[in-house]
Amino acid sequence: MDFEYWWLLLLPLFFGLGWVAARIDISQLLTETSTLPASYFRGLNFLISEQPDKAIEAFTEALRADSNTLELHFALGSLFRRTGEMDRAIRLHQGLLEREDLAEPQQLMALAELAQDYLKAGLFDRAEEIFLKLTETRYANSALRALLEIYVREKEWLQAISVAQRLETLTGRPLRIEVAEFYCELAQQNMLLGQLSQARGNLNEALEANRNCVRANIMLGDIEAAAGAQSNALNAWRAVELQVPDYLELVAERMMASWRILGNTEEGLQWLHEAVRKYRLEETAHVLFEATLDLKGPEAAYRMAHEEAEQSPSLTALDRLLQAKVSGMPDGDLRLVMSAIREHLEKTAYHRCRTCGYTARQFHWHCPSCSEWETFPPRFERAISKTSLI
Structure with a gap:
């Protein structure tokens, strides 16, 4: 294709038009800036230097000088909410909504800000009413998230499930963990009311939403155990190993109780021993030790604790070793040492949110704290203490 040289004649024209447009934009910006009161810029400086109280004073002064500046209203309302002055934030945004000259986008923005005010103030009914209206607008994403927060706080689990499913559709982000937990919360309510059939249904829904929902299987096992169906309970709890083995820490004691009822303690001891060997579970090892001490006596428990202490030396292993040693003995110095170690272990053990x-x-x-679900690992962490045990 031949190059059209006449295009070269248009290049200076394009550059000239761009220069003129830029000059117009700069001129307009300077004109708009010059109309803003000086207190507006003082407020910005205070915001940058993280002095919200002084920024509020400056923006309030700027509004007195020019009450038609919408940006100032919204900035001041956000500051009121940030500093906890909810009454002032609510009045300001309500005042904006009463203005007849407000265009629809600004009305929606003021409505969204007012809903956030109500939410922060704990006026959930009023906040919910507005957020429900906003779900059909460009604020749908933030409105649905706020509604989800409200329903979780208010323990309205059916509404929480519905909103979470709408959010999944809108954003494409999976919320299966949250939805499964909401079904578990519903099942918990059912169990408190003796509605075991409904509880089972909700727990099955939880597993349908998230097949790795450990809590659902734990609760299904609890229902079966309470109904006297110990074998069914054990099957539900065994499923935890196929989901997340660490959570066996939460069911080991329950499982041993069911094996006792069934008279299958040997099977229980063997199963727990294998779980401890495979996954190095501290609480499960403790359940195994207690059951061995009770069923087979101090000597067998001591051998188990001694082997553990040799393989993985720790205060926990030492505690079990001492417990086996002093079992059946009168009070003495070893018991005092064991009590000091146990007290230390209890004080330093904690669960930490991963988020x-x-x-x-x-x-x-x-x-x-952060309201996230399934972020606490079932294993204990232990704080390092520089103080002596005794």
Whole structure:
């Protein structure tokens, strides 16, 4: 294809048009900037230097000078909410919604901000009402997330499931862990009310949503055990090993209790021994030790504890070794040492959330700090202490 030389004549024209457009944009920007009150820029400086209280004062002064600046209203409302002044944030956004000159995009923005105010203030009914309206707008994503937060806080699990499924469709991000946990929470409510059939149904729904939902199998085992179906309970708990073996820590004691009821303690001891060998589970090893001590006596328990202490020296192994040693003996110095070690172990053991690092002595399915699900590992961590044990 021949090069059209006449295009070269147009290049200076294109450059000239670009220069003019840029000059117009800069001129417009300078014009708009010059109309803003000086207190607006002071407010920005305070925000940059992380002084929200002074920024609020500056923006409030700027609004007195020019009450028609929408950006200032929204910035000030966000600051009120950030500093916990919820009444002022609510009044400001309500005032914006009462303005007749507000275009539809600004009305939606003010409505979304007001809903966030209500949420932060704990006025969940009012927040829910607005967020439900916003689910049909460009704010659908944030509105659904806020609704999910509300329903979890209010323990409205059916609504939480519905909203989570809508969020999955909207964003493409899977929420199967959360949905399965919501079904487990529903089952927990059913169990408290004695509705075991409904509980089983919800737990099966949980496994349908997330086949690796350990909690569902643990709860199914609990239902079967309470109904006297110990073999069925053991089958449900055994399934945990196929999902996440670490969670056997939560069911080892339950399993041994069922084997006792069935009179199959040898099978139970063998199964627990194999689980400890394969997965190095501390709490399961303790259940195995206690059962061995009770069923086979101190000598067998001592041999087990001694072998463990040789292979993996730890305070936990030493505690079990001492417990086997002093079993059946009168109180003495060894018992004092064992008590000191046990107290130390109890004080230093904790579970840590993998998401936010929150620590707790008790295992949680739902982190009390960051509200994420299934972020607490069932294994204990232990704090390093520089103090003496006794």
